[in-house]
Amino acid sequence: MNRSPAATRLRYFAAQNVPLLLSLGLFVAMVVLYIILFALKQSRLPGAFELLTTVNNTLSVGLAAIGQTFVVLTGGIDLSVGGIVDVTNSVAARFMQDSPVSIVFVSIGALVVGAIAGLVNGALVVYGRLQPIIVTLATLAIWEGIALLVLPQQGGSIPPVLTAVLAGTLPFPTWLPNSLIIAGLLVIGWQALRNTRFMTAVYAIGNDERAARANGISVARAKIGAYALAGTCAGAAGLYFAAANTSGDATSGTPFTLTSIAAVVLGGVSLFGGRGSAVGSLAGAFILTLLLNVLFFAGVNTQLQEFFQGLFLILAVVGSTLVRRSLQRAR
Amino acid sequence: MPCCTARRVRARSPSVSPDVTAAIEGIALSKSFGGVKALRSASFAADGGEVHALVGENGAGKSTLIKLLSGLYPPDAGEIRIDGAPVAFARPQDALANGIGTVFQELTLLPYMTVAENVMLGSEPRSGPFIERRKLLDAAHRLFDQAGISGIEPLELVGNLPLAQQQIVEIVKAVSRRPRIIFMDEPTSALAEHSVVWLFGLIKRLRADGVCIVFTSHRWNEIKGIADRITVLRNGEWVATSPATELSENDAVERMTGQRLDVLFPKPVPLGSAAAPMLVVDGLTATGLPAVSFEARVGEVLGIGGLAGQGQRELFSTLFGVTARTGGSVRVDGRETRITSPHDAIKAGLALIPEDRKTEGLLLPLSVRQNLALAVLKRVSRGGFVQRTAEDKLISSMVTSLAIKTPSPSQRVGALSGGNQQKVLIGRWLLTDARVLLLYDITRGVDVGTKRDIYLLIRRLSEEGRTILFYSTDTEEIAHLCHRVLIMREGRIVSELRDPLTPEAIVAAAIRVPVAF
Numbered sequence: 001m002n003r004s005p006a007a008t009r010l011r012y013f014a015a016q017n018v019p020l021l022l023s024l025g026l027f028v029a030m031v032v033l034y035i036i037l038f039a040l041k042q043s044r045l046p047g048a049f050e051l052l053t054t055v056n057n058t059l060s061v062g063l064a065a066i067g068q069t070f071v072v073l074t075g076g077i078d079l080s081v082g083g084i085v086d087v088t089n090s091v092a093a094r095f096m097q098d099s100p101v102s103i104v105f106v107s108i109g110a111l112v113v114g115a116i117a118g119l120v121n122g123a124l125v126v127y128g129r130l131q132p133i134i135v136t137l138a139t140l141a142i143w144e145g146i147a148l149l150v151l152p153q154q155g156g157s158i159p160p161v162l163t164a165v166l167a168g169t170l171p172f173p174t175w176l177p178n179s180l181i182i183a184g185l186l187v188i189g190w191q192a193l194r195n196t197r198f199m200t201a202v203y204a205i206g207n208d209e210r211a212a213r214a215n216g217i218s219v220a221r222a223k224i225g226a227y228a229l230a231g232t233c234a235g236a237a238g239l240y241f242a243a244a245n246t247s248g249d250a251t252s253g254t255p256f257t258l259t260s261i262a263a264v265v266l267g268g269v270s271l272f273g274g275r276g277s278a279v280g281s282l283a284g285a286f287i288l289t290l291l292l293n294v295l296f297f298a299g300v301n302t303q304l305q306e307f308f309q310g311l312f313l314i315l316a317v318v319g320s321t322l323v324r325r326s327l328q329r330a331r
Numbered sequence: 332m333p334c335c336t337a338r339r340v341r342a343r344s345p346s347v348s349p350d351v352t353a354a355i356e357g358i359a360l361s362k363s364f365g366g367v368k369a370l371r372s373a374s375f376a377a378d379g380g381e382v383h384a385l386v387g388e389n390g391a392g393k394s395t396l397i398k399l400l401s402g403l404y405p406p407d408a409g410e411i412r413i414d415g416a417p418v419a420f421a422r423p424q425d426a427l428a429n430g431i432g433t434v435f436q437e438l439t440l441l442p443y444m445t446v447a448e449n450v451m452l453g454s455e456p457r458s459g460p461f462i463e464r465r466k467l468l469d470a471a472h473r474l475f476d477q478a479g480i481s482g483i484e485p486l487e488l489v490g491n492l493p494l495a496q497q498q499i500v501e502i503v504k505a506v507s508r509r510p511r512i513i514f515m516d517e518p519t520s521a522l523a524e525h526s527v528v529w530l531f532g533l534i535k536r537l538r539a540d541g542v543c544i545v546f547t548s549h550r551w552n553e554i555k556g557i558a559d560r561i562t563v564l565r566n567g568e569w570v571a572t573s574p575a576t577e578l579s580e581n582d583a584v585e586r587m588t589g590q591r592l593d594v595l596f597p598k599p600v601p602l603g604s605a606a607a608p609m610l611v612v613d614g615l616t617a618t619g620l621p622a623v624s625f626e627a628r629v630g631e632v633l634g635i636g637g638l639a640g641q642g643q644r645e646l647f648s649t650l651f652g653v654t655a656r657t658g659g660s661v662r663v664d665g666r667e668t669r670i671t672s673p674h675d676a677i678k679a680g681l682a683l684i685p686e687d688r689k690t691e692g693l694l695l696p697l698s699v700r701q702n703l704a705l706a707v708l709k710r711v712s713r714g715g716f717v718q719r720t721a722e723d724k725l726i727s728s729m730v731t732s733l734a735i736k737t738p739s740p741s742q743r744v745g746a747l748s749g750g751n752q753q754k755v756l757i758g759r760w761l762l763t764d765a766r767v768l769l770l771y772d773i774t775r776g777v778d779v780g781t782k783r784d785i786y787l788l789i790r791r792l793s794e795e796g797r798t799i800l801f802y803s804t805d806t807e808e809i810a811h812l813c814h815r816v817l818i819m820r821e822g823r824i825v826s827e828l829r830d831p832l833t834p835e836a837i838v839a840a841a842i843r844v845p846v847a848f
Binding site: 214217329 | 427440442453468618
C-alpha cells in the first residue's frame, strides 16, 4: 500500500520547501556568525543571559510575523499589524492590575481585541471587496488613533508576575527562557493548525482564489479567519511587548508592520500567497534580531543600522532566488 | 411576464421523453457578462446513464451553461432542477453537495499544492480536526489506481506537471467525489490520443453506473464515438437536441454555425521552389532538446508533429527565448541571432502565439483596443505620443478582418469567449512585422467557425511571406495546413514528411520506432 516511502516523501518535501529550508539555513548561519563575533569581542561564549534577551527581543516580532503569515498566505498583506500591537500594548498597560484575575482577563481581553481588529480587516476585505493593502493601511491609522486614546502617555504598568511568566526563565533549568518554550509551542501549534481544513483553504485561496471557490471552498470564511488569526497574533505580540518592557507605549508597535513583513519575506513565504510556513516567518524574526546583534558586535554605527538591515534583506532575497533557480536548473 | 416565460419554456423544452424525469435540467437560463449575452433563455436536460454532448461554436454558451449548472455563478433568469426538483446554487459547494462534479475548461487545480492534496480537496481523511497526511496520500494512490492511471506521483506539485497530466488530475479529482452528474468542459483538448482512450473508458464505466455525463468537445469523431445524445447551442440559445445516431457532422455544423461548411481547410499557398530560407536552426540544444536542426523558408508553413510532449513545447519556448538555449545557432533571414529573452526574439522578428492565452500573452483586464495597440504602438506614435486616429483605423480594420465578436473595441478582453480572445492575440502579431510566427497549438479549445477563420489567417500570413512554425495536437490540422511536417520524438526531429500529407501518414510517423534521420 505504501508506495510513497519515507525517503520519497522527504525528497519531495525538500524540493517543495526550498525557501523554508534556506531561511532555516540562514538562521543557523546567523547564530554561528553571532557566536563567533560575540566570542571575539567578549572573549567568552554567549550564555543564558544572551539567550534570554535574544529570544525575548524576538518573540513580539515573531508573533506579529506569524500573524502576518496567515494573511500573506491568502495572497493579501496586513499593514495594520503595527496598529493592533499598539492597541493591545496600550490596553494591557492601562488596565492590567496585579490580581491574578485581572491578569488573566486583561490578557485574554488583549487577544480578543486583536481578533476583533482582524475580523474588521477581514470583513472589509471580503464583504467590502476592497484591496487588503488599502483596508489595512486605513485601519492601521485607526488602530493607532485608538491606542493613543487608550494610553495617551507612555507608561502604565504590567504586573511583575506576568513579566516573569512571559519574559523570565523556568525555575529549573534556569537557563531556559520561557519565551523559548513559547516559541516552541507556537511552532507545534502551527504544525497542528497546518493540518486542518481551514489552513488547506487558506493555502488554496493563495494558490488561486477562483479555483479554490470552484472546488467548493468557502473563500469568505477562510479569508476572514486568516485576518482574525493575524489580529490575534498581533494582539499577542502587543501583550508580550508590554510584558517584556514592563510598561506600555501607544506608538511602540508601529514598526512591527514592516518588521513582520520583512520576517515573512526572510522566512521564505511567497508574497503572492499560497506558499510558505509560519516556522520560516519565526526564523525570519530571529534572523532580524540576530542581525542587529551582529551589526552591534561588528561595530557598525547605530545610525547605519537600518541601512545595513535594508541591504541584508535585499541580499537575502536575491541570494534565495539565485539558489532556487540553480536548483531548478539542476533538476 | 411569468406566463410568457412558461409558455416559451414548454415550447423549447429539449427533453426527448417528457415522462422520464431528467437527472439535471436547466430551464430558460440566461446570463450576461458586461453587456455580452452569453446565454439567452437556453434550456437543457440530461438523464442518468447517458453521455450527453454539448456542441456549439466558441461563444455559443456551452461553458456558461456548465458554469451555471455547477453553481459557479447564479443565472440571471431561469431555473435549475435536479430529478425534477428546483434547486438554487448560490455557491459551487451547493452544486457539489447535490452530487454534481465538474471538469472545468479552465482547470481548477492549485499549482503549489500536491497532486494528492488537489484530488482530495474537500474530502481529506481526518482524525478530529486534523488531516491525516499518510491516509490522504494512500487515498490518492488508490484513486489513481482505480482510475487506471500510472505515472503521476501524488507527491508532486500540480504546477510541475505538463498540461496533459494536469487535465488528468482534474478529471480524477472530479470523478473521485462520486458525482451523480458530471460535467466535462473540453476534457480532451489537452489530452494525447491514448489518454482520450482512457477517458472514454472511464466515461463508459460511469455511464454503466447510471451517472449522467455531459461533455463538450470540438472534435466531432470524439462526440460521435461516445455521445448518446447531442445538444446544439448557437449564440447562447438552444438549437436542437437529438440522438447522436440521427445527427450527421454536416447537420451539426450547419446548426452550430447556421451555415454549411463545405471546405474547412484552405489549401496552402504553393511555395515557389526559389523561396529563400528564413529561419535556419542549426544544432539547437536546451533542456529536453538534445539537438535540433531544420530550415524553414519564406512563406512556408512548417508543421511540427509527433506525439504530445516530445519536445515541441521546448523547441518553441527555446526559439522564443523563454527557455535558455545551451548551444547551437538560430539564423533569421540570414542574420545570426542572440536570443536570451522574448524581447530579443521579438526584436529578431519572431512571434509566439501560445495555447494558454490567459497567462502567456493577453492582458485580460484591458480592452480589445489596448491589447491590439500594444503591438503597434511604435507604428502609430510620433515623438512618443500615440496618434489616436491612426491607431483606431488600424484596430477597427483588424477587428473586422478577424471577425472578432465584440460589442466594441473598448470591451474587456477577459469578457470575450476563448476563440475571440485567441483572434485578438493573433491579430496583435498580424499588426507587427514579425517574420517568423511560432504557432503553438493555437486552436486548442476553439470552435469550428473560429478555427476556419484562423486557418484562413494562417494562409494569409503565409501569402504575405511570413514563415510559420505550426504545432497542433490536432493531426488533421497539421496535415491540411502545412507545406512540410517535421516529426519530433524525445526532443529530436526523427522524420520529415512532404506532399502528399495525410493525418494517417503523420500519425504513423509519430508512433513509428525511432529511425535515425
